[in-house]
Amino acid sequence: MKLSGNGHKWVRGIVDYGGLVAFFLSFFFFKWTGVAQQQALIQATWVLVPASALALVIGFVFERRIAPFPLIAGLAALIFGGLTLIFHDVRFVKMKPTVMNAFFGFGLLIGLALRKNPLKLLMGEAIRMPDEGWRKLTINYAIFFLALAALNEFVWRTQPDDVWVVFRFPGLLIITVVFSFAQVPLMMKYAKSDEPPPPHVE
Structure with a gap:
């Protein structure tokens, strides 16, 4: 179905x-x-x-x-x-966002080091950009994921459980949406640069 x-x-x-x-x-x-x-x-x-x-x-x-x-x-x-x-x-469920965001962040960086681009593989059909644009976007997301991992560690180790639960959801979702919107200018810039140049007229 x-x-x-x-x-x-x-x-x-x-x-x-x-x-x-x-x-x-x-x-x-x-x-x-x-x-x-x-x-x-x-x-x-x-x-x-x-x-x-x-x-x-x-x-x-x-x-x-x-x-x-x-x-x-x-x-x-x-x-x-x-x-x-x-x-x-409860430390296990609290550490899950740390582990997963670190996994995604290091995964993106390792992919770039191996001259692969996992972000392009996941999003390439939806967004057309040259490799330079994908590289910058991948670095931005890798840093973002690692920052989320560090932030989660700080929140669950220093704040009450109810604060961490709100941070976990919807807090992380809101932060991710805001960050993703912040990447739109970069994607638009490189998406435009991927267009063929206009024909030259003598």
């Missing part, structure tokens, strides 16, 4: 954010009922794990595929959430 138009956006929204929304809502629900913050985080993780698994299943059923980033993020949620529940240690 395959959806089209708005149906695709609805399914992709579930795949990308379904688990995080469930985690956010369940944490504050348990906290509202009087559960201590750390225990509320454990209970919310019990919601996060099946919600993340269900989101991946829904995405696969309706689209017959799952994009690389949501797939990696979903599997990581299952792994780190599972470790949190097995060891009853």
Whole structure:
């Protein structure tokens, strides 16, 4: 079964954010009922794990595929959430954004060092730019991902659990959207430079 138009956006929204929304809502629900913050985080993780698994299943059923980033993020949620529940240690779920953002950041830099461009492979069909533009965009995103990893470490180690949960979602999403919009001028600049020059007229 395959959806089209708005149906695709609805399914992709579930795949990308379904688990995080469930985690956010369940944490504050348990906290509202009087559960201590750390225990509320454990209970919310019990919601996060099946919600993340269900989101991946829904995405696969309706689209017959799952994009690389949501797939990696979903599997990581299952792994780190599972470790949190097995060891009853919330540090695992808190460290997940650190590990994943560091993974993406170093992955992009290693790709450039090997003269590959994983960002171009993922986005090349949607955006046409010369290699110089892709290299600058990749460096920007690599630095951004590494900065998010460091920021997550700072927040979860220094702030209360409810602050970290809001930072995790929707905080990281908002920061990512703002950063992505900030890259539009760079993409437009190099997208224009990729156009063929006008014919020369004597």
